[in-house]
Amino acid sequence: MIQIEELKEKVLAGYQLSYEEGVELYHAKDKEALYRAADEIREHFCGNTIDLCSITNAKSGRCPQDCKWCSQSRHYATQVEEYEVVDRKEAVDQALVSASKGVKRHSLVTSGRRVYNKTLDQLIPIYKEIKEKTNLSLCASMGLIDEGQLRRLQEEVGIEHYHCNLETAPSYFPEVVSTHSIEEKIITIKTAQKLGIKVCSGGIIGMGETAEHRVELAATLAKLGVHSIPINILTPVEGTPLEGSEMLPEEDILATFAVFRFMNPKANIRFAGGRIQIKSYQHKALRAGVSAALTGDYLTTTGSKIEDDLRDFQEAGFTIDN
Template sequence: MLKDLTERILSGGEVFFETEDLKILMDSDLTELCRSADRLRKYFCGDHGDLCTIINGKSGRCSEDCRFCAQSSYHQTRAEEYAFLPAAEIIKDCKAQEQKGVHRYSIVTAGKSIGGDDFLKALEAYRGMSAQSSLSLCASHGLLSHEAFLKLKENGVNRYHCNLETSRRFFPQVCSTHTYDDKIENIQRAKKAGLEICSGGIIGMGETMEDRISMALDLAGLKVDSIPINVLTPIPGTPLENRQRLKEEEILRTVAVFRFLNPKAEIRLAAGRNVMEENGRKAFLSGANGAITGDMLTTSGNKTEGDRQLLIQLGYTLN
């Protein structure tokens, strides 16, 4: 049955996933599922690996109550707090990351949105990076207006990041200060402005595999370009600090399922990868074809050169 499902997807036609199809993805032998997901990745995406790095452009004092986040003002985590970084500092870091061989660079800021002087500083940074580097520029600044998205695009940004985080059903267990529909509508505004979309979520917060599938199907419906899969890193001081870490087998199944449900998207390993065997080596053979590299927002990430060597060893090209 897994082989039949794989062939249906490879045929290139639109696949409407029946309940039985989803059960196959949840229950199939993991080795066969991962092998089939890798086959889909190769067919639809080729062997190009995509590396993105991020800079925490403004840290701490976030107004939102996301239960996983060290930067929320609702939690006592002692996360670093600072105002928006100078544009020159961001541009310098961008150029340094370009020398390390990444493909994309993103500024991420804490908060529900960004506006006023901070937004102007962000635009200045994007203009400078666009003029002084050849990297694709991404942005992650929360919920914005259509006009703000147009401004980002005019100043060199070509992709916007806005995670759904989890399923519609489970979202109220994760955040109460904004809604799942706020996220969906934000993504739609960014798409209308002509931006590509990076949107995924966090696994290991207490959600079920059915929740993950629901999120993956919503992402498929939105036709997002890149899907970052974060594995929860329980942070002391957050409500999820005692959450048990996922086993690698469950992470691999999730990655493979996301590839089946989003065969043409970049499936990007993000936070939590450094606790996986060989920094997620098996995941890159299970449907993943991208990664966020370098340090994460508030947790330690993977070193770029090590990630490049890993992907090259697995047969990826990194042009």
């Protein structure tokens, strides 16, 4: 039988859990003990602060990739809004609102396999204006970006973080995407890290994967040394292959947060897409290892209002890291 307290003490002392130990933890019968231990690990390594970030959908739709969950794929008939590049004033205004409410970091996110230089030329001035008008730390999420483009973002606008989700376990990835590989994503992550850029990378749960797949993803991210791990809960989109997916039970979602914390003790385990679905027990997740949140609206779905998040997190005993 897995000894939760014993493993917690080992993690606090610097031990890295194995995949096998992570699977045992996930299936531990005493889930409340698992959540409590994950919360103690979070407090030890991350304190009682919540790291907030926000995003702007800077290029929407028309994506040639076939990710089965995504409303922006041109392979599926969805009602997503399509545009090549976001209006500059609109993007800057969104960032200004986030900064005024205490958000720490902001990202421009583009649809597609990778960002083209023509698009990057249009986005860099947006970043520059955001940097001139706010104290926001800047992030980018632009697919399988190359080293030269990353250097431009780093040197011209001071990008500090790059986001590239692995999405799911390496062994399950081909079940949900066929137009690119997880190995390409890992190359992107390592390229960013080589340049000294911190990486945000997580995944989506509830896409038909097993508990073992979720632990495999957590172990892969630990091996990569990822700084921030957003955990998205699938929001089934009409028209996509996953439109009929059932939401995971509460216990599975909370166990995922907890095991990710055990296996990535120093990382920011981040609320991300689909969080509105767990509002009724969000407070439990906050005490199961979570230390960060993507706040405001997401790419093509409604998120949680920044004001509501500030209130909820502070009522739960956290301060906002800004």
